[in-house]
Amino acid sequence: PFAAPARLSRMMGALLPASLLSFRPSPIRPRHLLHAAIRRGPAKIVEEEDLGTDFYAARCDEEVQENDVDECEVPSADEFTVAILGDLHVDPRKLDDYAEGRSHIVPVLEDAASRGVGAALVSLGDLGESKPCWEGSPELYAGTTACHDHAAEYLSSFGVPYEVVGGNHDLEGIDEFSTDEANLEAFCRIHHKPTMQFCRQIADRTLLVGLGSTVFRTAKYTSHEVTVDDEQLAWFERLVSEHPSEEGWKVFVFTHAPPIGSGLRVLQENHVVNGCCWLNHSGGEKADPRTTRKFIELVRRHRCIKGWFSGHFHLSHDYEDSITFPSVPREEGPYPNRGSCVFVQAGVMRGGCSRDGRRQSRLLRGNKAGFEILTVNHANGGSVRLDATITYKDSGHEVGVYAHDHDEVDRDSETFVKVYSPSAGDGCYVGDDDSLSVDPTEGECVGEETVAWWRMSCGRVLGVYDGRLIEYDASTLAPLGLVVGADELDGRRVVVVGSGADECVTLPKKSSFDFDMQGAECASAEGEGEEQAVLLVDDESATVTVVQPNEDGSYWRKIVRNKMVRMKEKRRVQAGRAYAEAAFDGSPDAFEGRVVSSWGPYTSIVGTAVKTGVAGLTTQAENVAKAEQRWQSLGSEEQGRAWAATGSQLADAFNKVDADGNGSISHAELAAAIKVVDPASTAEEVATMVAVADEDEDGEVTLSEFVMLMLYQRGPALAK
Numbered sequence: 001p002f003a004a005p006a007r008l009s010r011m012m013g014a015l016l017p018a019s020l021l022s023f024r025p026s027p028i029r030p031r032h033l034l035h036a037a038i039r040r041g042p043a044k045i046v047e048e049e050d051l052g053t054d055f056y057a058a059r060c061d062e063e064v065q066e067n068d069v070d071e072c073e074v075p076s077a078d079e080f081t082v083a084i085l086g087d088l089h090v091d092p093r094k095l096d097d098y099a100e101g102r103s104h105i106v107p108v109l110e111d112a113a114s115r116g117v118g119a120a121l122v123s124l125g126d127l128g129e130s131k132p133c134w135e136g137s138p139e140l141y142a143g144t145t146a147c148h149d150h151a152a153e154y155l156s157s158f159g160v161p162y163e164v165v166g167g168n169h170d171l172e173g174i175d176e177f178s179t180d181e182a183n184l185e186a187f188c189r190i191h192h193k194p195t196m197q198f199c200r201q202i203a204d205r206t207l208l209v210g211l212g213s214t215v216f217r218t219a220k221y222t223s224h225e226v227t228v229d230d231e232q233l234a235w236f237e238r239l240v241s242e243h244p245s246e247e248g249w250k251v252f253v254f255t256h257a258p259p260i261g262s263g264l265r266v267l268q269e270n271h272v273v274n275g276c277c278w279l280n281h282s283g284g285e286k287a288d289p290r291t292t293r294k295f296i297e298l299v300r301r302h303r304c305i306k307g308w309f310s311g312h313f314h315l316s317h318d319y320e321d322s323i324t325f326p327s328v329p330r331e332e333g334p335y336p337n338r339g340s341c342v343f344v345q346a347g348v349m350r351g352g353c354s355r356d357g358r359r360q361s362r363l364l365r366g367n368k369a370g371f372e373i374l375t376v377n378h379a380n381g382g383s384v385r386l387d388a389t390i391t392y393k394d395s396g397h398e399v400g401v402y403a404h405d406h407d408e409v410d411r412d413s414e415t416f417v418k419v420y421s422p423s424a425g426d427g428c429y430v431g432d433d434d435s436l437s438v439d440p441t442e443g444e445c446v447g448e449e450t451v452a453w454w455r456m457s458c459g460r461v462l463g464v465y466d467g468r469l470i471e472y473d474a475s476t477l478a479p480l481g482l483v484v485g486a487d488e489l490d491g492r493r494v495v496v497v498g499s500g501a502d503e504c505v506t507l508p509k510k511s512s513f514d515f516d517m518q519g520a521e522c523a524s525a526e527g528e529g530e531e532q533a534v535l536l537v538d539d540e541s542a543t544v545t546v547v548q549p550n551e552d553g554s555y556w557r558k559i560v561r562n563k564m565v566r567m568k569e570k571r572r573v574q575a576g577r578a579y580a581e582a583a584f585d586g587s588p589d590a591f592e593g594r595v596v597s598s599w600g601p602y603t604s605i606v607g608t609a610v611k612t613g614v615a616g617l618t619t620q621a622e623n624v625a626k627a628e629q630r631w632q633s634l635g636s637e638e639q640g641r642a643w644a645a646t647g648s649q650l651a652d653a654f655n656k657v658d659a660d661g662n663g664s665i666s667h668a669e670l671a672a673a674i675k676v677v678d679p680a681s682t683a684e685e686v687a688t689m690v691a692v693a694d695e696d697e698d699g700e701v702t703l704s705e706f707v708m709l710m711l712y713q714r715g716p717a718l719a720k
Contacts, residue, residue, distance in 0.1 A: 053107040053384070055365070056115040074116055076367065080203040081112035081119045083158070084254070084362040086311035086346035087126040087167065089353040090151055091133055091141070097359065097378070098154060101349040104382025105361060109160050118202045119160045124311035124346055125167025125212065125256040127151035143173030143183055148190040163198045164191050166212030167256035167312070168224045168276065174564060180217050197232045199239060206366070207243065210254040211236060220287050223563035225276040226257035226312065227284050233291065237298060245304040245340065245395040252364065255279055258310040261296030261476030262343035263324035263336055265421060275481045275558055282558060293475050303340040303396040307371065309362065316347045316358035317375045323388050325400035340396055344373055370398070422453040422463055422477045430454050436498030436532055440464055446489045454496070457530050460555060464494060471556040481556030484536065484547060493537040498530055573597060664700040
């Protein structure tokens with residue numbers, strides 16, 4: 001079922017042809033370069049002629065034939081080839097895809113190494129499957145010693161030096177290691193890394209640089225945030241400062257997740273909602289948002305950073321926004337302010353962890369004139385496709401050209417989206433810069449097609465897209481996270497009004513913002529703004545919901561907490577449910593919604609907390625109990641005998657609202673029936689009683705169910 005570390009090589013040998021277990025010269029075949037104009041709009045990717053396994057051998061053959069010489073020139077010292085593997089998520093029970101992927105990449109690296117070209121392999125982390133892979137054991141495989149042993153042996157088998165960066169799952173050996181530090185020590189020791197970061201000179205004045213995630217157990221919010229610690233960040237800043245582009249240095253960076261401001265827009269939806277898209281998404285170790293933007297600030301300042309490769313999203317390379325260039329044509333939008341860096345997303349090798357069913361890895365080939373980005377398609381026999389060519393104009397400017405059409409993202413996808421990123425002049429900015437009031441939806445309810453964004457007076461940027469309220473980073477206009485979900489926003493308007501108080505903030509009023517650049521560093525200025533309130537207005541029910549910001553002034557909800565904490569909470573709830581089943585002698589289904597959690601911080605607008613109940617949590621159980629008591633009071637033994645004797649009062653109450661006589665009534669009709677029987681019931685009591693009555697949540701209650709509720713003095717859940 002799985003290969004022990006000592007057996008992995010033998011298992012790989014059984015899966016691969018013998019010719020791939022040692023390097024041999026590649027056959028020489030002509031290489032035809034692909035030159036294609038950029039074309040916009042939807043298009044399915046058509047695989048082109050293979051451009052990979054004999055690139056250098058074919059070039060040598062062409063030189064020999066064209067110059068009528070016996071030997072071609074040795075490649076110059078500035079040439080290099082790097083194979084880049086996205087999230088591996090190795091499952092030791094399912095090694096076939098990895099063996100096949102290796103068989104596709106080894107000839108490419110062999111071709112380069114055989115010609116004396118600098119060659120290396122880089123893994124973007126998340127090395128193991130984040131689930132139990134051992135029969136009969138609940139232990140997660142990712143982050144364990146066995147996981148890293150397997151991954152190290154696999155990565156070492158490609159025949160060239162390898163580097164690896166830590167992903168958000170690589171310290172997940174929570175049953176084996178009690179601390180992040182112990183897990184991190186094992187990771188570095190097994191992969192022969194002196195530190196989590198790495199720097200490798202791959203060619204003349206060309207560096208490969210990696211930064212890894214070092215926080216899992218102690219993450220303040222979601223453990224799936226990729227956190228680069230302050231020490232690595234300081235090291236990285238020193239490194240790029242000491243290798244300026246003016247001296248010809250070129251730096252290619254590798255991290256598990258991309259930095260905010262990269263412009264990559266085909267993302268996993270859950271990464272946006274849960275706040276783990278970007279490096280240090282919620283502020284890193286100290287929850288300081290300045291560390292989130294630090295990476296893109298360094299990119300803007302140091303033009304030696306030429307490329308930045310990341311994984312994390314498990315998505316293919318077939319979408320245009322899986323590669324972003326440092327500049328764009330003026331007719332397509334404002335200057336993106338991404339320095340001289342090309343940001344590149346890497347896919348996955350194993351089909352079981354692909355979000356769009358495609359299996360791909362990246363290649364990076366370059367020299368002093370520029371570089372190419374290519375795709376190895378593992379689902380098509382390892383064919384190699386040119387994706388983009390980047391040519392250096394000088395030490396600080398580049399020209400990038402896409403090599404093929406791209407697929408469009410399916411709007412109905414349930415796992416990934418092409419996010420909308422605001423930009424000046426896109427026609428979706430709303431609001432009067434001299435007014436505190438904003439009507440983003442123009443008096444209409446929010447729908448899936450509503451697109452609008454605006455700046456709050458405090459400098460925060462909010463927007464409505466895909467039926468949701470989202471906060472964007474003020475500097476890069478990249479999505480930070482979800483503020484209000486589609487379920488809560490549906491059927492409501494969004495309105496922003498002044499709240500009548502001045503608030504000293506660190507950002508200027510809206511009228512002073514510079515909209516000429518998408519990435520204008522507006523978050524660095526100082527000034528004052530007036531306080532505003534974001535409201536969700538339901539015209540039908542005449543209710544208003546105030547969207548309160550977080551304590552730090554941000555709006556996006558940190559709704560997913562540390563995985564370690566959540567696992568412990570789940571075990572406590574399971575213990576509570578087991579106790580309830582034993583103490584009250586009921587089936588597990590009978591306690592659905594009746595065993596709940598209470599935790600802090602508790603939210604209240606009063607100065608002293610009187611109750612610790614949280615709506616939808618502890619109050620849920622309280623309301624269920626009250627509703628059942630209410631049913632019992634309506635159906636008291638004395639009143640039940642009276643109703644049974646007369647035999648008509650309940651049926652009359654029911655039939656008065658069952659206008660079509662079909663024998664069932666809606667929630668609204670049931671509420672009316674309850675009011676007929678008990679006019680003293682409050683609206684809250686009626687609503688909760690209706691929820692108890694409609695246990696199957698089909699929106700309908702039959703006459704027999706209604707009579708049972710009244711005569712037998714209990715809700716359906718207790719009647720079981």
